[in-house]
Amino acid sequence: MNQLSPFFLAALLLLVCACSPKAVKMPADSLALRSPDTRLELKFAVVNGVPTYTLDRDGKAILLPSRLGFELIDRENLTEGFSLVGSAFDSFDETWEPVWGEEAQIRNHYNELLVNLKKESGEAMDIRFRLYDDGLGFRYEFPMENKLTYFKIREELTEFAMAGDHTAWWISGDYDTQEYSYTKSRLSEIRGLNTDTRPYNASQHYISPGAVQTALQLKTADGLYLNLHEAAVLDYPATHLELQEGTLTFRTSLTPDAQGVKGRLQAPCKTPWRTVMVCESATDVLASRLILNLNDPCAIEDVSWIHPTKYMGVWWEMISGKSHWSYTSDFPSVQLGVTDYAHAKPHGHHGANNDNVRRYLDFAAANGFDALLIEGWNIGWEDWYGCQKDFVFDFLTPYPDFDLPGLNAYAHSKGMRLIMHHETSSSTVNYERWMEQAYSLMNQYGYDAVKSGYVGDIIPYGEYHYSQPIINHYHYAVVEAARHHIMVNAHEAVRPTGLCRTWPNMIGNESAMGNEFRANVPPGHTATLPFTRLQGGPMDFTPGIFEQDMAITAPGQTGKMRHTICNQLGLYVTFYSPLQMAADLPENYARFMDAFQFIKDVAVDWDKSLYLAAEPGEYIVTARHPKYATLNSGRLSGHSSVYDFVYKDGRPHDVWYVGGVTGEEAREFDVKLDFLQPGVQYEAMIYADAPDADYETNPQAYTITKRTVDSSTVLNLRMARSGGFAISLRSL
Numbered sequence: 116m117n118q119l120s121p122f123f124l125a126a127l128l129l130l131v132c133a134c135s136p137k138a139v140k141m142p143a144d145s146l147a148l149r150s151p152d153t154r155l156e157l158k159f160a161v162v163n164g165v166p167t168y169t170l171d172r173d174g175k176a177i178l179l180p181s182r183l184g185f186e187l188i189d190r191e192n193l194t195e196g197f198s199l200v201g202s203a204f205d206s207f208d209e210t211w212e213p214v215w216g217e218e219a220q221i222r223n224h225y226n227e228l229l230v231n232l233k234k235e236s237g238e239a240m241d242i243r244f245r246l247y248d249d250g251l252g253f254r255y256e257f258p259m260e261n262k263l264t265y266f267k268i269r270e271e272l273t274e275f276a277m278a279g280d281h282t283a284w285w286i287s288g289d290y291d292t293q294e295y296s297y298t299k300s301r302l303s304e305i306r307g308l309n310t311d312t313r314p315y316n317a318s319q320h321y322i323s324p325g326a327v328q329t330a331l332q333l334k335t336a337d338g339l340y341l342n343l344h345e346a347a348v349l350d351y352p353a354t355h356l357e358l359q360e361g362t363l364t365f366r367t368s369l370t371p372d373a374q375g376v377k378g379r380l381q382a383p384c385k386t387p388w389r390t391v392m393v394c395e396s397a398t399d400v401l402a403s404r405l406i407l408n409l410n411d412p413c414a415i416e417d418v419s420w421i422h423p424t425k426y427m428g429v430w431w432e433m434i435s436g437k438s439h440w441s442y443t444s445d446f447p448s449v450q451l452g453v454t455d456y457a458h459a460k461p462h463g464h465h466g467a468n469n470d471n472v473r474r475y476l477d478f479a480a481a482n483g484f485d486a487l488l489i490e491g492w493n494i495g496w497e498d499w500y501g502c503q504k505d506f507v508f509d510f511l512t513p514y515p516d517f518d519l520p521g522l523n524a525y526a527h528s529k530g531m532r533l534i535m536h537h538e539t540s541s542s543t544v545n546y547e548r549w550m551e552q553a554y555s556l557m558n559q560y561g562y563d564a565v566k567s568g569y570v571g572d573i574i575p576y577g578e579y580h581y582s583q584p585i586i587n588h589y590h591y592a593v594v595e596a597a598r599h600h601i602m603v604n605a606h607e608a609v610r611p612t613g614l615c616r617t618w619p620n621m622i623g624n625e626s627a628m629g630n631e632f633r634a635n636v637p638p639g640h641t642a643t644l645p646f647t648r649l650q651g652g653p654m655d656f657t658p659g660i661f662e663q664d665m666a667i668t669a670p671g672q673t674g675k676m677r678h679t680i681c682n683q684l685g686l687y688v689t690f691y692s693p694l695q696m697a698a699d700l701p702e703n704y705a706r707f708m709d710a711f712q713f714i715k716d717v718a719v720d721w722d723k724s725l726y727l728a729a730e731p732g733e734y735i736v737t738a739r740h741p742k743y744a745t746l747n748s749g750r751l752s753g754h755s756s757v758y759d760f761v762y763k764d765g766r767p768h769d770v771w772y773v774g775g776v777t778g779e780e781a782r783e784f785d786v787k788l789d790f791l792q793p794g795v796q797y798e799a800m801i802y803a804d805a806p807d808a809d810y811e812t813n814p815q816a817y818t819i820t821k822r823t824v825d826s827s828t829v830l831n832l833r834m835a836r837s838g839g840f841a842i843s844l845r846s847l
């Protein structure tokens with residue numbers, strides 16, 4: 116605060132006196148930029164040498180004067196003393212086609228303002244603003260002609276001075292994890308509620324009471340939905356938003372590296388985009404493509420090997436405690452190349468054994484899945500957790516009871532692929548050591564997807580999950596994987612910022628609290644994530660857990676998950692991901708095969724998505740239309756159950772899916788089917804919470820109704836508490 120310029124103090128005073136955000140004005144000579152629909156207005160000015168911006172919508176303040184700049188290490192700060200030496204306006208309008216996504220075509224339409232700033236001492240800094248109808252993106256650029264060439268950031272000082280005490284859905288700022296549940300509060304309440312919860316996660320670094328993570332969803336008293344995030348985070352640390360004490364102003368707070376440096380830059384270079392989405396409705400937030408649009412176009416020339424995937428996994432049985440990733444209890448410590456597994460005594464609970472994998476493959480193939488994930492296939496799991504071990508896995512050597520060539524051959528004979536698992540235990544050093552051999556092994560046996568993981572504190576020691584060098588590691592893994600035609604689904608990596616547009620082999624990421632947190636996942640969490648975590652890209656939430664009682668899934672375990680079966684079905688439509696798991700055990704699905712049918716039928720790639728109703732944390736209702744080009748491209752493994760559903764009797768049908776989820780409250784919805792082709796009759800299969808369903812008392816009660824409907828039909832559906840529904844619609 117002691118850095119505030121006279122302009123800011125005057126502005127603050129004006130604000131306090133007038134009690135109205137409108138009272139604060141940018142100087143008359145500021146540069147103004149309007150969105151294509153002219154409703155959003157950005158103003159930029161250099162006020163007493165300080166770069167400053169505001170954002171209005173229809174003349175109402177969204178962001179009050181907010182400063183821009185950097186504190187640098189061992190050199191002059193980029194905070195004041197600037198002159199505006201040039202500016203340029205531009206506009207852009209194109210429609211592009213994602214390799215996979217929520218719709219077949221995305222419009223990228225914005226007006227742009229580039230300002231060139233210079234200090235007398237010779238430092239040059241440009242700021243590029245792009246204004247869309249649904250929000251703002253801006254980034255700093257450091258041109259080649261500059262007194263700055265190599266420089267280190269102490270802190271980025273970008274501010275977002277919010278114009279009101281908005282409602283926020285937030286998780287604590289943390290340098291290592293986003294695996295938290297959300298708190299809904301006023302901005303002014305955050306500092307009082309945001310406490311350090313350590314120890315809670317295998318790797319966790321709480322920042323401060325003011326710090327929260329992005330994407331941050333906000334709602335104004337007037338009912339506008341704002342969303343703060345960032346796009347295209349590459350070679351730069353991830354940012355958090357730190358609410359400045361006694362204000363409603365957020366300031367960026369970057370993740371430091373092991374030496375406390377918050378970014379090492381070399382001109383010419385650019386930062387990630389800072390984004391401010393402004394929408395009239397919650398459904399518009401879900402429909403926004405702001406983050407994707409701010410990323411670069413696809414960098415992969417041949418994308419024919421990238422395919423949406425529905426998969427099962429030898430996974431939940433380990434997460435639930437029914438079986439183990441490890442093979443033996445013989446070794447308190449494992450050393451790669453030394454420990455003799457061939458003579459070890461199996462403890463008898465190893466999940467990834469040949470018979471069990473074949474059992475899953477039989478079930479998944481019979482039900483039309485594309486792939487099977489297998490965790491715990493490789494040596495080292497006896498000694499991987501909590502010890503920050505560098506030489507932890509080799510990603511090459513299978514356990515004695517896992518026949519890698521044989522199981523792949525078996526999977527391929529059934530038209531399926533195996534998904535490789537690389538738990539790095541957060542030794543990025545070790546993963547890079549083995550990566551080329553590990554990806555080559557995958558190529559040798561025909562694996563085309565890897566789930567990687569970063570559990571525990573990072574090695575190199577002292578680095579954080581979201582620091583610049585580690586962000587570069589995640590990116591390196593994706594680029595190397597693309598070279599090997601491998602799709603990547605990274606868990607515990609930095610939350611995505613739309614990079615999947617450029618690298619569509621990033622078909623998944625976890626980077627938030629998923630179903631694996633079992634009873635800790637609160638009602639409303641899945642109605643929040645599409646507004647927050649999913650703004651940056653798809654999530655491997657691992658939906659589809661039908662058995663809530665952990666003691667039934669894994670005898671001896673305790674705890675009950677807090678959702679109904681229909682809530683889990685709804686997620687296949689309300690969550691967008693080209694990689695969707697049916698996460699429960701085959702034996703649990705076998706008890707509910709009629710409900711499981713929806714998971715078989717539902718598609719994972721779309722040409723159209725309609726967001727019918729939504730409120731963060733409360734409910735989401737979404738309708739989606741599959742992308743026929745994907746179904747016909749052979750990019751799914753032919754026998755896929757989705758293809759069978761859409762091409763029933765060998766001819767294409769018009770197909771839609773509708774899904775709904777609720778939070779803590781039960782709700783009724785009228786779903787108007789007016790998006791169906793007029794005059795065409797459809798068979799609707801409606802999977803709904805039974806009238807007496809409830810996540811706590813009766814989570815497995817559902818009804819399945821078959822009806823003939825058309826575009827004039829309105830379906831009245833009741834969702835239980837933490838419930839939902841799912842509907843498949845197929846033209847007759």
Ligand code: NOJ
Nearest residue numbers: 490538568570606625631
């Ligand atoms: C954490 C991941 O999120 C989970 O899915 C995985 O099974 C474990 N790590 C082990 O790698």
Ligand code: CA
Nearest residue numbers: 606607625631
């Ligand atoms: Ca995880």
